[in-house]
Amino acid sequence: MSFRGRLVVRRLFLGVVTLWLVSLLVxxxxxxxxxxxxxxxxxxxxxxxxxxxxxAEMGLNDPAAIQYMDWMGxxxxxxxxxxxxxxxxxxAEIGRRLQNxxxxxxxxxxxxxxxxxxxxxICAMKRDSFLDKVVVWVSLVINAFPDFVVGIFLVVLxxxxxxxxxxxxxxxxxxxxxxxxxxxxxxxxATLIIVVLPYGIRLVRGTLIDVLESEYVRMARLKGVGERxxxxxxxxxxxxxxxxQGSAILLAYLLGGIVIIEYxxxxxxxxxxxxxxxRQRDIPVIQxxxxxxxxxxxxFNLIADILSxxxxxxxxxxxxxx
Amino acid sequence: VKSDRTGLRPGRGQLGYSRYxxxxxxxLTAAMVLSACGDGxxxxxxxxxxxxxxxxxxxxxxxxxxxxxxxGESDAxxxxxxxxxxxxxxxxxxxxxxxxxxxxxxHFTVFSRIDQARSRALFDQLVVLDPDGKPExxxxxxxxxxxxxxxxxxxxxxxxxxxxGRPVTADDLAASIKRxxxxxxxxxxxxGPIDREGITKVDDLTVDVRFNTPNSVLIExxxxxxxxxxxxxxxxxxxxxxxxxFAYESFTPGERSVFVRNDDYWGDLAKVETLEIISxxxxxxxxxxxxxxxxxxxxxIPTGQVGQVxxxxxxxxxxxxxxxxxxxRTDTPPFDDNRVRRAIRLVADRQxxxxxxxxxxxxxxxxxxxxxxxxxxxxxxQIERDVEQAKALLAEAGYPDGLTVELxxxxxxxxxxxxxxxxxxxAKDAGIEITVNRLDNGAFLDxxxxxxxxxxxxxxxxxxxxxxxxxxxxxxxxxxTRFNNAEFDALYSDLLSTTEPSERCAMINEMQxxxxxxxxxxxxxxxxxxxxxxxxxxxxxxxxxxSLGGYRFNDVYLTE
Numbered sequence: 007m008s009f010r011g012r013l014v015v016r017r018l019f020l021g022v023v024t025l026w027l028v029s030l031l032v033x034x035x036x037x038x039x040x041x042x043x044x045x046x047x048x049x050x051x052x053x054x055x056x057x058x059x060x061x062a063e064m065g066l067n068d069p070a071a072i073q074y075m076d077w078m079g080x081x082x083x084x085x086x087x088x089x090x091x092x093x094x095x096x097x098a099e100i101g102r103r104l105q106n107x108x109x110x111x112x113x114x115x116x117x118x119x120x121x122x123x124x125x126x127x128i129c130a131m132k133r134d135s136f137l138d139k140v141v142v143w144v145s146l147v148i149n150a151f152p153d154f155v156v157g158i159f160l161v162v163l164x165x166x167x168x169x170x171x172x173x174x175x176x177x178x179x180x181x182x183x184x185x186x187x188x189x190x191x192x193x194x195x196a197t198l199i200i201v202v203l204p205y206g207i208r209l210v211r212g213t214l215i216d217v218l219e220s221e222y223v224r225m226a227r228l229k230g231v232g233e234r235x236x237x238x239x240x241x242x243x244x245x246x247x248x249x250x251q252g253s254a255i256l257l258a259y260l261l262g263g264i265v266i267i268e269y270x271x272x273x274x275x276x277x278x279x280x281x282x283x284x285r286q287r288d289i290p291v292i293q294x295x296x297x298x299x300x301x302x303x304x305x306f307n308l309i310a311d312i313l314s315x316x317x318x319x320x321x322x323x324x325x326x327x328x
Numbered sequence: 329v330k331s332d333r334t335g336l337r338p339g340r341g342q343l344g345y346s347r348y349x350x351x352x353x354x355x356l357t358a359a360m361v362l363s364a365c366g367d368g369x370x371x372x373x374x375x376x377x378x379x380x381x382x383x384x385x386x387x388x389x390x391x392x393x394x395x396x397x398x399x400g401e402s403d404a405x406x407x408x409x410x411x412x413x414x415x416x417x418x419x420x421x422x423x424x425x426x427x428x429x430x431x432x433x434x435h436f437t438v439f440s441r442i443d444q445a446r447s448r449a450l451f452d453q454l455v456v457l458d459p460d461g462k463p464e465x466x467x468x469x470x471x472x473x474x475x476x477x478x479x480x481x482x483x484x485x486x487x488x489x490x491x492x493g494r495p496v497t498a499d500d501l502a503a504s505i506k507r508x509x510x511x512x513x514x515x516x517x518x519x520g521p522i523d524r525e526g527i528t529k530v531d532d533l534t535v536d537v538r539f540n541t542p543n544s545v546l547i548e549x550x551x552x553x554x555x556x557x558x559x560x561x562x563x564x565x566x567x568x569x570x571x572x573x574f575a576y577e578s579f580t581p582g583e584r585s586v587f588v589r590n591d592d593y594w595g596d597l598a599k600v601e602t603l604e605i606i607s608x609x610x611x612x613x614x615x616x617x618x619x620x621x622x623x624x625x626x627x628x629i630p631t632g633q634v635g636q637v638x639x640x641x642x643x644x645x646x647x648x649x650x651x652x653x654x655x656x657r658t659d660t661p662p663f664d665d666n667r668v669r670r671a672i673r674l675v676a677d678r679q680x681x682x683x684x685x686x687x688x689x690x691x692x693x694x695x696x697x698x699x700x701x702x703x704x705x706x707x708x709x710q711i712e713r714d715v716e717q718a719k720a721l722l723a724e725a726g727y728p729d730g731l732t733v734e735l736x737x738x739x740x741x742x743x744x745x746x747x748x749x750x751x752x753x754x755a756k757d758a759g760i761e762i763t764v765n766r767l768d769n770g771a772f773l774d775x776x777x778x779x780x781x782x783x784x785x786x787x788x789x790x791x792x793x794x795x796x797x798x799x800x801x802x803x804x805x806x807x808x809t810r811f812n813n814a815e816f817d818a819l820y821s822d823l824l825s826t827t828e829p830s831e832r833c834a835m836i837n838e839m840q841x842x843x844x845x846x847x848x849x850x851x852x853x854x855x856x857x858x859x860x861x862x863x864x865x866x867x868x869x870x871x872x873x874x875s876l877g878g879y880r881f882n883d884v885y886l887t888e
Contacts, residue, residue: 041770047429092428092581099428158612166619167636174616175422175623177606180580272613274583282427282582282609287770291428 126210461700
């Protein structure tokens with residue numbers, strides 16, 4: 007096996023180990039949560055006997071280790087288990103919600119990434135100009151607000167109080183695809199994009215400034231190469247590796263963002279599914295949803311690493327030399 | 329691309345090209361993932377043409393996502409104004425949800441408000457509470473007990489049919505009762521001491537139900553605790569057929585349900601074509617959906633948003649639907665001494681609590697559950713704040729220098745935690761030091777029913793007797809206050825075999841006065857349900873027993 011192949015396999019193995027540790031951690035956390043699914047479902051409408059019978063039915067009286075092993079065993083067979091509350095298979099539910107979340111994330115990424123590169127590059131080229139200062143300052147301010155504050159601000163501005171241009175609630179029938187309801191996606195998407203832009207812009211700006219100050223760019227300038235040519239031919243390609251790495255972090259950040267933003271907009275995605283499951287102590291759903299989110303983060307990083315391997319001359323020649 | 333004259337690194341141009349190609353491939357893959365998610369059957373332009381855009385017209389009756397809307401049949405968004413009494417359109421209602429625990433099965437264990445609302449739309453009930461809290465027959469014509477209330481004769485009204493056209497028969501009724509009283513479904517409680525093998529058909533519309541012990545409180549229990557829905561004998565929750573004003577079309581727990589008008593309904597026909605109930609947990613999101621026109625009616629407006637809703641929509645206040653209480657365990661010191669319980673009850677300024685905690689949107693309580701009890705509360709007087717008497721009682725009970733107690737509080741209903749803080753303040757005047765143990769709902773529920781002194785709430789069941797059986801008799805299902813009073817128990821037991829109305833009222837009033845004298849409840853107020861509805865909604869009346877006007881959605885119509 008080539009060096010690259012071995013590297014990928016090793017990273018995959020480490021990824022699986024990470025996920026296993028995550029699943030252990032999440033399970034431990036669910037055990038620490040006060041209350042359980044039976045009580046959460048029944049509230050105060052039930053007597054102790056009824057709660058006990060529901061607990062037994064849900065398998066909550068089994069020792070924690072057995073519950074975990076049951077779930078893990080199922081997972082290895084590709085079975086995510088069944089929701090404690092609805093009894094429906096978790097896999098189908100998570101799958102549908104994951105698709106919805108992916109739509110949100112993909113559109114947000116497709117819009118945000120080019121914007122990050124564009125604005126970041128302009129700022130780097132015109133470093134310390136008035137424009138650059140404004141962008142840096144504004145991005146710091148946005149960064150200082152939690153995601154949901156940005157969302158609420160947009161809702162008030164565009165959805166309810168000030169104007170009602172866009173729908174403030176992104177709930178649609180479960181059999182539909184979110185792409186059939188693009189009008190509902192505007193505000194959640196705008197929120198996601200706004201919260202991730204500051205990070206992306208500063209990433210691109212920072213890496214580009216580093217590259218633009220490097221010796222070979224100075225050399226090119228001394229040789230009279232035009233600024234535009236320097237940017238596209240010399241600077242951007244070399245800034246690509248840190249940007250790809252940064253994008254993985256950016257995507258992971260987006261993934262975290264959808265948990266809050268989906269809840270805020272009642273969007274039927276993985277994030278709001280997770281929020282509901284936590285409130286209802288639906289452990290199989292919590293476990294599976296967190297695992298899917300964690301797996302996505304691992305996957306993003308893996309892809310970024312592999313891409314970097316191909317993109318970076320130094321790493322590529324190092325591997326070829328082996 | 330011009331030729332590379334810099335010549336700094338041969339082959340770099342080629343390299344750069346491949347870098348962009350990789351990036352391009354990534355973007356392309358992303359685009360493919362995206363289009364795969366969309367099932368490829370629709371795109372943005374197509375969808376905006378075929379569905380109404382809810383965000384842009386405030387008063388549309390439709391959230392624009394049901395198949396009916398696309399067919400355009402009596403679509404409220406088409407601009408034509410339907411006659412209110414003929415009506416049409418899609419009525420969209422957003423309620424606080426029960427997540428994946430939501431169920432369409434009306435006899436199932438777990439039953440939240442949104443489940444009840446759906447049940448009332450799809451199914452007929454034997455008996456329901458009217459907006460004044462009086463029991464009202466639904467699909468039955470009469471419910472008649474024998475002398476000692478051990479046999480009830482229940483007769484269906486004529487002409488009721490299931491959504492698939494078959495008539496509703498005594499066999500269906502018998503099967504429903506058997507199903508609803510199944511202890512394995514965790515819910516025999518509405519039916520009390522029923523003999524499940526003793527349900528017999530008398531004729532095509534009539535059923536006799538036998539009870540192991542007298543059960544004169546059947547009607548009150550069914551109207552309050554529920555399990556009163558009638559379903560076909562071959563009922564299948566996957567494709568629920570009922571006889572209610574709306575028929576089933578789709579349901580996804582924790583998300584939404586779509587029902588359509590039942591044109592063969594025996595009662596008042598629904599005025600809207602389609603009823604869509606959306607499960608929306610976040611109260612802010614519900615308010616937002618009302619303000620933007622995505623929903624016509626929303627449940628549960630948070631106090632902070634009442635002004636906003638009043639400004640651009642309408643409030644529906646249902647008076648006193650939620651009893652807010654402090655519970656004291658009568659078997660645990662210091663509350664095992666009635667003088668201490670009374671002192672705490674006397675030190676509370678109920679009006680101040682309603683004014684501050686509920687912002688005035690509520691009714692002052694008198695430590696008695698069942699605000700709308702048809703028998704009233706006899707000669708029980710309203711308890712008023714009396715700090716001096718509270719101090720005297722405490723001194724008598726052996727606490728002349730005051731008393732320190734812990735109060736466990738959680739926000740199971742909005743305002744409970746605030747009420748605990750207010751009570752702690754008020755109690756200081758009588759030298760009672762209340763330390764509020766603020767708990768997360770989960771942690772509170774973990775030990776629920778065991779706390780010595782705690783916050784709690786009860787839904788309004790109108791009558792007093794269901795509370796007596798579920799919480800106050802020694803053998804109560806959920807004896808939170810551990811009230812143990814032989815006289816009270818004897819009265820309740822007598823009540824069960826008494827069918828003469830005036831005798832029953834005398835008994836109930838006597839039980840109320842015992843509770844008012846010695847009980848473990850400090851019921852300081854009844855919170856109003858505060859819901860919101862858009863200007864397009866008509867026919868929505870408030871109810872004293874539930875949110876959203878008692879879920880009588882067949883009366884609601886849309887204008888504009």
